[in-house]
Amino acid sequence: MISILIIFTYAGPAIAETFLEINNFQPSNLSERKLIWPDWRFPSSIKRPRLKDDLIYPDWFEGVWDVTSQIVSDQYQEPIIHSAKFIHNTFGNLIADREYNTQSYALSSKTGGFLLVKNDPKSPNRQFAKLTEDRYLETKIIGRRQEEIDNNIFITDELILQILHTPELSRVSQVETLTEFKKCGSNQKNEINLSDFNICGEQFQAIYNQPGQNLISLPIKTEKSKLILRKTNYD
Template sequence: MERRVWILLIGITILLSGGPAWAQTGLEQRLNSWPDWSLPAPLPRPSNRDDLIYPYWFAGLWQVESIDLDAPDDPPLLHQARFQADRRGRLVGDRVFNATAIGRALLGEQLLKVEEDPDSANRQIARLKGDLYLETTVTGRRQESPSTDTFLADELVLQILHAPGPPRLSRIETLSRYNRCGEDICAEQWQGRYPSPGESLRDQAIAQHHYQLRFTPLPGSAPSI
């Protein structure tokens, strides 16, 4: 159970979901330094109203297949993802739907529900069986679109697993690169997990993960390319 919860700590960050844009090569430079990531990362802290804003070609409901490139023999993770306009007309991820879909795929009925903070677009709580709950807060974000068919985003989150005993803190950075592949979206994600704040003198990534994803539109749910 503990290992599955920590998988959720990483997986739930994938589709949670801007701030000011970096220079065009900023996120590529960050990617080139992977896996030798350390903090502080050059990611501005978002305000409560900021969100990750996606290109129009993300609109709709998708079937997502995610492969862990560090464990290619493991079966792919399958879940759905949804992107829709918010009250300000921006295309954003449906955070509760997406986090619930990933959580169900990883934990099944161990995940009870996911709640969003009504006062912040950057905070969620996932409630688990056994009096556990996972608090996730985006603490840094950048995004850029180097071309009309490419989108990059980098987010740093603080995750706190509340359980009997002291809470467990972790910081996870996820850099994603998305490309249009016909009617699908092809993506890669690079992740670094850092120790909790104050745990070490140097905030060097202590674990790295590399994923390959493919988004396939479900019938009638995404605009035709």
């Protein structure tokens, strides 16, 4: 089964739900889930998005970024370097350019035989990828949550249904991806400049069996990655 690291396509929720207030501290649900990884179970409480729902990113994501993604458990595998773009929609909200971001990642990964990625024009929650050997990969976001902890930390958790269509059969799996993004310094001292910073991310992924196979759905595979987003320099 092919697993795509769809960090910016999915990918997306609507409005931040939980905040940490300095004077009235409340635990972050997604921070707590991050802490228990890889001991996850299927996220039954995650919310199903409506047809037109999209993930609204904080303003500090705006623009085009060079992204470096490195799997933590495999130090010998070369990092994947690709591009990610965040744009405003017709409502003025900042969203990921899903088609651009997914295709950039897929083609840069050089695995899976990706040829083309297309959004579903009716919903930001579905994408279709054409692969080599007459294969197609359909991805549908079936659950998501997000939390903006403060102006420096943003967490997303998304559950994606993946269907790999081949001439012989179709394979179904469910992929959960939780990503914590933080502003981080762009210099060697890691000092954060308000006008010049990187975004550092930790990404936790679990792959579950297709729906209905197990009463208690434990991951069949887990993976952790480190991300760094650096603002693209066009000069």
